[in-house]
Amino acid sequence: xxxxxxxxxxxxxLLELTHRCPLQCPYCSNPLExxxxxxxxxxxxxxxxxxxxxxxxxxxxxxxxxxxxxxxxLPDLVAHARRAGLYSNLITSxxxxxxxxxxxxxxxxxxHVQLSMQDVDHQTAAHIANYPGVQGKKLAFARMVRAAxxxxxxxxxxxxxxxxxxxxxxxxxxxLGAARVEVAHVQYYGWAIRNRAALMPTLEQVQxxxxxxxxxxxxxxxxxxxxxxxxxxxxxxxxxxxxxxxRQFLNITPSGEVLPCHAxxxxxxxxxxxxxxxxxAEIWAASEAFERFRGTGWMPEPCRSCxxxxxxxxxxRCQALAITGTxxxxxxxxxxxxxxxxxxxxxxxxSSEPAPAxxxxxxxxxxxxxxALAATPT
Amino acid sequence: xxxPQLPSGACPGLAPGxxxxxxxxxxxxxxLAPERVLVPDETALEIxxxxxxxxxxxxxxxxxxxxxxxxRSEIEHDVRDLxxxxxxxxxxxx
Numbered sequence: 342x343x344x345x346x347x348x349x350x351x352x353x354x355l356l357e358l359t360h361r362c363p364l365q366c367p368y369c370s371n372p373l374e375x376x377x378x379x380x381x382x383x384x385x386x387x388x389x390x391x392x393x394x395x396x397x398x399x400x401x402x403x404x405x406x407x408x409x410x411x412x413x414x415l416p417d418l419v420a421h422a423r424r425a426g427l428y429s430n431l432i433t434s435x436x437x438x439x440x441x442x443x444x445x446x447x448x449x450x451x452x453h454v455q456l457s458m459q460d461v462d463h464q465t466a467a468h469i470a471n472y473p474g475v476q477g478k479k480l481a482f483a484r485m486v487r488a489a490x491x492x493x494x495x496x497x498x499x500x501x502x503x504x505x506x507x508x509x510x511x512x513x514x515x516x517l518g519a520a521r522v523e524v525a526h527v528q529y530y531g532w533a534i535r536n537r538a539a540l541m542p543t544l545e546q547v548q549x550x551x552x553x554x555x556x557x558x559x560x561x562x563x564x565x566x567x568x569x570x571x572x573x574x575x576x577x578x579x580x581x582x583x584x585x586x587x588r589q590f591l592n593i594t595p596s597g598e599v600l601p602c603h604a605x606x607x608x609x610x611x612x613x614x615x616x617x618x619x620x621x622a623e624i625w626a627a628s629e630a631f632e633r634f635r636g637t638g639w640m641p642e643p644c645r646s647c648x649x650x651x652x653x654x655x656x657x658r659c660q661a662l663a664i665t666g667t668x669x670x671x672x673x674x675x676x677x678x679x680x681x682x683x684x685x686x687x688x689x690x691x692s693s694e695p696a697p698a699x700x701x702x703x704x705x706x707x708x709x710x711x712x713a714l715a716a717t718p719t
Numbered sequence: 720x721x722x723p724q725l726p727s728g729a730c731p732g733l734a735p736g737x738x739x740x741x742x743x744x745x746x747x748x749x750x751l752a753p754e755r756v757l758v759p760d761e762t763a764l765e766i767x768x769x770x771x772x773x774x775x776x777x778x779x780x781x782x783x784x785x786x787x788x789x790x791r792s793e794i795e796h797d798v799r800d801l802x803x804x805x806x807x808x809x810x811x812x813x
Contacts, residue, residue, distance in 0.1 A: 350744050352756050398744025400756055428738060428751040453736040453753045492736030494753050520734065520809045521753055566809050568754075 344636045345626040348588055350398030355405050355592045355603065358387065358415070362408040364434050365471040365701035366459065367536040368498060368527040370603050371407065375704045380596040384414040386617065388421045390593060393621040395425035399591075403455075405432040407595070416445045423450030430455055432496075435482030436475060443482075447489040454486045455494045455523075460503040461513050469502060471701045483517040494521040499550060499572075500540040501696060508553045515565050522565055524554055526572035530604040530659050532702045539699050541691040547575050574688035578649070579656025579672035586634035586658060591625060599624045601631055604659040608668045634658050634668075641669060643677040723799040725776060729813040731802050732772025737810050739767050752810055766798055770811055776802075 360375040382390070394402060402422050409415055410433055422429040430453045431446065438446075456479060459466040466476040486493050495514035499507060507524055514522035526547070527533050527540050542550070554569045561567070573580065583590045583602045592600040597616040605611060611630045625631060633639065637650050644655045655661075656672025664673045664684055671678040678684075725731075733739060734752075739759075742749045748764050750757040759767055765786075769779045780798050784791040805811040 398742070400740075400742060400749060400751055426740070428740075430753065452738065452751070455753070490735065492734070492753065520736065523754075563807050 345587070345631070348635075350622075351591050351625060352399065352589045353401040353403065353591075354394050354399045355403045355590070356387070356390070356409075357405050357407060357592065357594050357603070358382075358409040358412045358418070359407040359595050360704075361411045362406055362434065362702075363411075363436055363472060364408070364475065365703055366457075366469060366498075366532075367699040367701055368500065368533040368540055369702040370528075370531065370533075371702065372531055372604070372606050373535070375407075375702075376595045377704070381412075382595065382597050382616070384417060386597065387414075387418050390597070390616050390621065391418065391422050391425050391427060393616070395422075395427050397622045397625065399427065401428040401430065403430045403432055408434050408437060410437045410442070416442070416449045419446055419451045420449040428452050433457070433482075434470075434475075434479075436472065436478045438482060438485070440485050440488075443485045443489050443491075447491050451491060453492050453494065455496050456483055456486070458495050458497045458510060458513070461506050461509045462503070465502050469500075469699075471699070480517070483519070487518040492521075493517065493519040494523060495519045496523045496525065499524060499526045499542070501542040501546065501692060502540075504542040504546045504550050507550045508557055511554070511557045511561070511565070511567060515561060519565060521568065523568045523570065524550075525568075525570035526550075528570075528573065530607065530663065532700075534663060535700050537687070538691040538694060539696045541574065541688055542572075543692040544575055544689070546692075547572060572688075573657070573660060573672075573674040574684050576674045577676040579653045579674040581653045582657035582660075582672075585654035587625075587631040588635070588654070591621075591631075599628070599630075601634070602657075602659065605630065607659050608662055639669065641671075643675075644671050647677065722796060723803040725799055725802060725806075726813055729776045729802075730772055730774060731770040731776060731779070731806075731811050731813050733767070733770060734809050734812040750810060757810070762797065763801055766801055767811075770802075 359381055360371050361378060419429050429451050431451055432455045435456045458479060459469040463476040467473050483493060497510040511522055529537055533540060554567060558567050587601045592603045593616060598613045599616060600613055611633060613630050614624045614628045640650060640655055644650050656674055658668045661670045661672050662668040665680045673680040673684040675681060736753055738751045740749060740751060748759060750759060765783060769782060780795045784794045802811055
């Protein structure tokens with residue numbers, strides 16, 4: 342029996358319905374080279390993907406983007422997911438949906454809404470998203486979600502501009518009636534690496550934020566669930582990225598490419614397959630990209646003999662590539678990586694200088710795209 | 720043995736955004752919640768299947784005590800213990 346068969350099907354699929362988005366957050370998890378509307382899967386193709394995912398054994402789908410609500414067929418896709426027995430989560434910026442559309446999503450059987458939050462401070466939020474008035478729209482949207490009876494998670498993304506306000510972001514989530522808040526430090530891939538110096542908090546700021554989150558957890562026990570994601574650059578142990586490569590999770594891009602994680606396209610030499618040409622089950626079980634880092638067989642030292650190898654699964658391949666130049670190396674977030682010091686030095690130097698201006702996430706005109714990619718520091 | 724505290728008259732149900740469903744691909748019951756998939760053990764499953772938001776806590780305990788011919792106060796303790804922890808995790812609501 343091969344490893345994929347032994348592992349079984351993925352638990353969750355992240356569906357990037359589109360890369361279009363009205364916001365331009367400089368830490369966007371989409372690739373630098375954003376996909377265009379004309380390449381997106383059609384409604385019928387996404388419906389087939391939902392059926393295939395449910396058939397394969399996926400339990401939860403996350404409708405994401407870009408901003409998934411710019412797709413007018415979102416309620417139809419949610420209804421289709423429900424019919425297929427899938428648990429559906431909407432990951433949204435909240436700025437494009439009005440009350441009737443929220444009601445339609447609730448009627449379609451949407452299970453949960455996850456709303457991103459840039460800050461509690463309106464001015465900083467507008468600056469981060471490059472969208473005037475963004476916070477007011479988000480607050481209104483959060484109230485619509487709760488009025489429609491949908492459960493809400495606030496996803497607060499932490500960086501040097503808002504790190505001093507983590508506690509207020511948690512309190513805002515409580516005030517909005519969220520059952521859960523994810524306080525997640527920026528993870529540095531793609532756009533966030535380009536903006537690393539503009540986003541990186543200092544070690545002291547991270548420690549202070551962590552203490553405040555811990556205190557809020559005690560204070561708010563029973564009224565809200567707080568998930569906290571630490572920044573890798575100040576960590577000593579890597580995260581089990583995606584719960585391990587090709588173990589629990591898959592990501593589908595707007596045009597149908599199936600990825601083991603949303604940043605996997607940064608790893609050159611990996612060939613991805615599309616739901617347009619192959620069945621999802623076959624891609625999960627046998628595609629080269631999924632097989633490449635599945636399990637522990639690919640690991641060099643220090644991972645190979647490490648007693649944590651089946652806990653963290655070697656950490657993040659994309660971060661290993663971005664920092665060490667090779668995707669097969671140990672994740673430098675690990676204290677056992679020979680490049681661990683590099684990661685920390687990058688964070689220290691980025692955070693000690695005044696923050697430079699953001700490079701906002703946007704679609705580059707075609708002729709500029711190569712230049713934009715070449716300008717990415719590592 | 721102190722009884723874990725729950726509001727009196729509680730009729731526990733699954734919280735909004737939480738579904739108990741049978742996972743055909745893996746031949747098991749699962750609890751689906753925001754960003755979480757929980758796999759209940761046999762006891763937890765028996766309890767969760769009775770948490771429909773209308774049944775009273777005492778009735779759930781009675782049913783389980785008779786189904787398992789077990790000591791009622793022991794069952795009550797187990798039920799309360801599980802529910803208190805699931806309420807804190809926002810899986811169950813009363």
